[in-house]
Amino acid sequence: MIITRRVFTTMLSLTGLAAFAGLSPLRFISDAMAQSAADVAKPVSLPDMALGPKDAAVTITEYASMTCPHCATFNEQVFPKIKTEYIDTGKVRYIFREFPLDIKAAAGSMLSRCIAKDDAPKYFAVTDMLFRQQSDWVMKNTTETLTRIGKQAGLTQAQVEACLKDQALLDKIAADQKYASDVLKVDSTPTFFINGEKIKGETSFEEFAKKINPLLKS
DSSP: OOHHHHHHHHHHHHHSSSTTTTOOOOOOOOOSSOOOOOHSOOOOOSOOEEETTOOOEEEEEEEEEEEEEHHHHHHHHHHHHHHIITTTTTEEEEEEEOOOHHHHHHHHHHHHHHHTTTTTHHHHHHHHHHHTTTHHHHHHHHHHHHHHHHTTTTTTTHHHHHHHOOHHHHHHHHHHHHHHTTTSSOSSSSSSEEEEEEEEEEHHHHHHHHHHHHHOOO
């Protein structure tokens, strides 16, 4: 099951988001070999949110769900080290792509997109905020908490409500999720691709370094 416009808007209109914290993970076809770097780099429905130079020797693409606790831990403990060591020094281009595993994750991703628009650093900052406050907006009153976060970032309540009902935005997130599932065989979060090589699950900085450093020397 991929999150669709009909499912999302029906859930939102009937009960809000709070009842869906326990929504089962989406179902995917069986895993397969890592896809090529070209498949990972293929343009998707939404503009990529990326940090680092386009011509960097190494590109890391992360697929994450905003409600995934392992993704939140990675964001807090590992990503800052990757950013300092590799992204800020121009060695790595880092791309973050949404892969919502439930309806709340989809809402969080939509809010990040609406707040940031085309500003990638702002998108990463909002996404970081959502990960760090994950226990608040996922486990408690989701709609109210997302509204508060949206207002803190400069949106009005009406703009937040419009964002969470943006059918076109949800369609694009769902289409990109389907591509990741069907073509790249992403079936869990976080999933990373380092120059096309697939790495599944929460990964330490040291493990990333072992993959990245040889690519920088080649």
